[in-house]
Amino acid sequence: MRRDFLIGAILFLICVAVFSPVYQADFVHWDDDLNITGNPHIQKLNGENLRWMFTDFSFMRRYVPMSWLTWGLTCHFFGLNPRAFHLEGLLLHAINAVLLFFLLKKLLSYSRKEESADQSTLAAALGAFLWAIHPLRVEVVAWANCQMYAQSLLFVLLATFVYLRATSAPSANKNRLILLSAFLFLLSLLTYPTAIAFVVVLLVMDVFLLGRLPMDPRRWLAKDSRSVLLEKIPFVVATLAVAGVTLWARAHMTDFWKVADRIDGFSWPSRIAQAFYIWAYYVWKPWVSFEWSPVYTQLVSFGVTDWPFIVSSLAVIGITIWLVAKRARWPWALALWICHLALLVPMLGLTEHPHYPNDRYNYLAAIIGSLLVALFVRMLPANRRTKVIAAFLVFGTMLAAFSFQQTKIWRNSNVLFSTVIQKLGNDPYRADIYWRLGKTFAAENDFARAIPNYQKSLELFPSSAPVHILLAEALFARNQTNDAIAEYELAVKSDPRNGLAHYNLGILFERQDKPSEAIPHFRSASEADTNHIDAYNGLSRSLAKSGQIEQAMVVLQQTLRIDPANAIANFNLGNACMQQNKIPEALAHFAQAVKTKPDFADAHYQLGSCLAMTGRIAEALPHFVESTRLKPTFAPGFLALGMASSQTRQFASAINAYNKALQINPDFMQALINLGWILASHNDANLRNGPEALRLAQHAVELSHEGDPDSLDLLAAAYAECKKFPEAATTVSKAISVANAKGESSRATQLEARLELYRSGQPLRQ
Numbered sequence: 001m002r003r004d005f006l007i008g009a010i011l012f013l014i015c016v017a018v019f020s021p022v023y024q025a026d027f028v029h030w031d032d033d034l035n036i037t038g039n040p041h042i043q044k045l046n047g048e049n050l051r052w053m054f055t056d057f058s059f060m061r062r063y064v065p066m067s068w069l070t071w072g073l074t075c076h077f078f079g080l081n082p083r084a085f086h087l088e089g090l091l092l093h094a095i096n097a098v099l100l101f102f103l104l105k106k107l108l109s110y111s112r113k114e115e116s117a118d119q120s121t122l123a124a125a126l127g128a129f130l131w132a133i134h135p136l137r138v139e140v141v142a143w144a145n146c147q148m149y150a151q152s153l154l155f156v157l158l159a160t161f162v163y164l165r166a167t168s169a170p171s172a173n174k175n176r177l178i179l180l181s182a183f184l185f186l187l188s189l190l191t192y193p194t195a196i197a198f199v200v201v202l203l204v205m206d207v208f209l210l211g212r213l214p215m216d217p218r219r220w221l222a223k224d225s226r227s228v229l230l231e232k233i234p235f236v237v238a239t240l241a242v243a244g245v246t247l248w249a250r251a252h253m254t255d256f257w258k259v260a261d262r263i264d265g266f267s268w269p270s271r272i273a274q275a276f277y278i279w280a281y282y283v284w285k286p287w288v289s290f291e292w293s294p295v296y297t298q299l300v301s302f303g304v305t306d307w308p309f310i311v312s313s314l315a316v317i318g319i320t321i322w323l324v325a326k327r328a329r330w331p332w333a334l335a336l337w338i339c340h341l342a343l344l345v346p347m348l349g350l351t352e353h354p355h356y357p358n359d360r361y362n363y364l365a366a367i368i369g370s371l372l373v374a375l376f377v378r379m380l381p382a383n384r385r386t387k388v389i390a391a392f393l394v395f396g397t398m399l400a401a402f403s404f405q406q407t408k409i410w411r412n413s414n415v416l417f418s419t420v421i422q423k424l425g426n427d428p429y430r431a432d433i434y435w436r437l438g439k440t441f442a443a444e445n446d447f448a449r450a451i452p453n454y455q456k457s458l459e460l461f462p463s464s465a466p467v468h469i470l471l472a473e474a475l476f477a478r479n480q481t482n483d484a485i486a487e488y489e490l491a492v493k494s495d496p497r498n499g500l501a502h503y504n505l506g507i508l509f510e511r512q513d514k515p516s517e518a519i520p521h522f523r524s525a526s527e528a529d530t531n532h533i534d535a536y537n538g539l540s541r542s543l544a545k546s547g548q549i550e551q552a553m554v555v556l557q558q559t560l561r562i563d564p565a566n567a568i569a570n571f572n573l574g575n576a577c578m579q580q581n582k583i584p585e586a587l588a589h590f591a592q593a594v595k596t597k598p599d600f601a602d603a604h605y606q607l608g609s610c611l612a613m614t615g616r617i618a619e620a621l622p623h624f625v626e627s628t629r630l631k632p633t634f635a636p637g638f639l640a641l642g643m644a645s646s647q648t649r650q651f652a653s654a655i656n657a658y659n660k661a662l663q664i665n666p667d668f669m670q671a672l673i674n675l676g677w678i679l680a681s682h683n684d685a686n687l688r689n690g691p692e693a694l695r696l697a698q699h700a701v702e703l704s705h706e707g708d709p710d711s712l713d714l715l716a717a718a719y720a721e722c723k724k725f726p727e728a729a730t731t732v733s734k735a736i737s738v739a740n741a742k743g744e745s746s747r748a749t750q751l752e753a754r755l756e757l758y759r760s761g762q763p764l765r766q
Contacts, residue, residue: 097132127374155188182234431460499528567597601631
């Protein structure tokens, strides 16, 4: 036993060494960004997220709550640290290799008991070694998103051990062990349903290995066999439950996956031909192929009568017939073949198209090959065994070197996608990889390298609306707005109901102050998704800007029926009400916007403005304060704060607010005049500052080209404060002339009173 544990430890360390490049691996933009880094539900463990883990079908096309839970626990303890996820996957695989060694030895012990334990141990170790280090394992170990395959197999192996223990246990313990095995099997299915055909494996073991069932299925209902079948009920229930939920989920998948659209044209003859190809493919692939890739495209487009599919079908059917005929002589061979066929059923791609014969799909079924190797080595005569084992070790060492290099491909998205493009050659599928590589560069804000990759993808598939959108986003990020609009328009042309393209087009036209061009796109976006609140808000803004206030209000009211507390909709509706001078209604909507979104600076500003318009200056003041705190570069906010402060006789605060407005915009006319009047004419000498008032007034007059009586009036008051009464009189005379020229007779009369004051040598006080 000590030797067995030593072999297990060596296997563990070999796995750790062979796949060690994963220590430096990052997450990749190939489902990792969807299921892990982009999945907020695993990044914090709480009741809501736990409920999501056991009820969601939108992130994955299968029901995988145990995978979500495992990733959630990893995030809880280590955060989104890629090393933690990759180390977890590596450790799971290494543990599986050790468990497989013990399982193979256990299975070998059921036959040819005259053989020595050393022979079985060596054969089991070799079988587990070849399985563990094969390059077909790289995808599961090196890709964080594939960790679920390793975790699922871990539970299957444990379930198998417990089941074998149950078959030899006393009756009192047997049922408990069977239930425990079924529970472990259920955990495997809830991690990822790769072992959906596990019940078939149990029946095969009962027939060919344990002798608990006769080889003729017609005799299974006999009294002495019935109890063995009844043991399978928990396994069958678990299988049907998870399979049913999974099939339901795939039939009711979100638009993101669009599974139904992908299989409409996939005929049953094509599915059957694909199934035979997969069964044959994973027989020869591990032994004669030395070209491994993260993606294979031979099943993207094929004909039922193509020679690989004819040969595969004939081979599978021929092998099956031959092994059935030879079952008396080689029962173990038929048993292994049945298990191979059964375990690959979930990987046949019968419910999706196109299908890809990925390396990870052989993770569980490859155990059959490892058992075959162990049986072969165990049955060899002693004089040949050493040479064969040496050959296998050389072969395994070569495979380990390949695996070490293959693991490096998964270091990051850039390396992964660049490698895949190289391996694909001229295959059109590289269009899919080009946009993924572009998206990788875009995530790093390297849009200069993202754009060419998007363009290469579109050269191969010009009608891909999602890639046009990605290219548009990259172009906009580089301030190439017109080019971005052109790409969005191509996206809309390819997919007229693409809500995202329409919405983004609306936003760009809105930013270009082209509301009439934005309106149809916002409208199309809202029609594509009737709950698209942002599209409704954009439509309402554009309608309002184009003068269609009533239509804008109708859209906003529709938005608020969907989401009554929506801050943006309430804000926009408040603005529309203000344009119609419906101040009480506007005030109510701005108040709701602030309540829903307390950090909404513009809503605070508008709410303060409404309150000020109704004479509630004291109530308006804190909203102006909050507006300027949240949006410290918004000059009108500081102007409003200064005016409210002045009206509440907080003149020091008003001066400070006006100064901040002018720091943001030195040419802000109203702030120049309001501040200038306090500095030039306030009754409190501590607040007055003649020279500064003069500077502000001169700048205001310069901006108005001496065509504004208010700025000239201020300049005159500033001259008077500086004891320059002749200049003050001359300036106010100009102001009177300008006012008369504009037909402002009452203003001219007011200015004439100022003229008399300055002629008498008195400054203005207010």
